[in-house]
Amino acid sequence: MSVRELVVLGTASQVPGRERNHNGYLLLWDGQGFLFDPGEGTQRQMLLAGVSASAIDRICITHFHGDHCLGLPGVIQRMSLDGVLHPVYAHYPGSGQEFFDRLRHASVFHDTTNVVEEPISDDGTIAEGEFGQLRARRLDHPVDSFGYQLIEPGGRRMLPELLARFGITGPEVGQLQRTGSLRFGSRVVSVEQVSVVRKGQRVAFVMDTRLCDGVYDLADRADLLVIESTFLSGEAALAEEYGHLTARQAAQVAAESKASKLVLTHFSQRYDDPTLFYEEAAEVFGGEIVVAADLSRVTVPRRK
Structure with missing residues (x-):
């Protein structure tokens, strides 16, 4: 039986807390593993979540702020230690090549993993396979940033x-x-x-960004929309200044894009009560809402 679920490895933003690790999201999709934004501590979070490095087939980095990429060296080194034999594809903004190179070779280790680098320079399809299409779309953040969309072909x-x-x-x-x-x-x-006719399913992964056309394009009819909600709407001006979304804005995107299941994540350390994010989003979006928690698992909804 196929498995389609999101393993949440971390949900903090710039500063991790006692209960929230830096970002990290592993999408398990019919035997394929897509690791999004491995922040610091991802290797250990995978151990706690009960998933191995061999489950990763593709690594997708949205941008090169530390909370989205500092776990990359440990993940790749663990792959070599575990003897992962299959190629691992790495997608990331091409403008950050120097940062990827530093992370890829951050320390001395017995490097045996075949990491196939596929930097992104523009919007469009960046990979195709049995899973369907993997697309990238430019977002609006102070540094070069891309979101990702997985589209399964119809049948x-x-x-x-x-x-x-x-x-x-x-x-x-x-x-x-x-x-x-x-x-x-x-x-x-x-x-x-x-x-x-059986419509193919869609998963969208939207991290640090202001509202922009790219956000809506990625979220369009998503069965599962994983999206940052760093702030609550009371600090919308701060969100705009630093290139982030509020929970209300994330819910607005989900509602207008006809998404099925909304997963809020990437929370500022200033907030202690996660229910506030749920309550704010529920005022706008009538579908299923998940306030992501570290080490939780979120299933992709059944086909409509």
């Missing part, structure tokens, strides 16, 4: 009652899916006659 869901009506069973089902039609004597049965 069709076979309907058992219709398959039975046409007498299609066993290997014939797979053949029909591959070829699009089957001939039974003088009769031809098409895949459209025994199935319905």
Whole structure:
């Protein structure tokens, strides 16, 4: 059975606290692992969350502020220590190449991991595979920053009652899916006659940014929207000054973009009560809201 869930490794912003580590988010997607923004302490948080370095297939860094990338050296070194054999793709703003190089080779270690660097210079699709498309979109932050969007291709869901009506069973089902039609004597049965359209799922990952077109593009119809909400609306001016969102703004994005499940994260250390973020977001967004907590797991919603 496929697993689609977000393992939350850290939810703090610039300063970690006793209960919140720096950022870190591992999206498990049908056997693929996407590690977003490994902040300081990510390697240990993965241990506590019960996930191994071998689960990581791609590392996606939004920007090179420390709370989003200082855990990278430890993660890569752990991959070498654990003998990870598959290639690990690294996506990051190309303008920060010097910072990636420093992090990649931050200390002496037995380096055996095949890290395939794929820096980002513009909006668009940056990777394709069985998972679908991985897209990047420029955001509005004081330093070069990109958000990410995972888009699964659409398909069709076979309907058992219709398959039975046409007498299609066993290997014939797979053949029909591959070829699009089957001939039974003088009769031809098409895949459209025994199935319905299945929309592909979407996950959006939006970190440090002001409101901008990129935010809405990434969040568009997301089944799971993981988005920063550093401040509450009482400090909206501060959020604007430093290039961040409030919980109300994040919820506004979710509502206007028709997202299904909203995950708030990246909280300023000035706030002690996480329920305040939930209450503010709930005033705007009527869907499911999760105020992320370290080491929690958030499932991708079932298909609509």
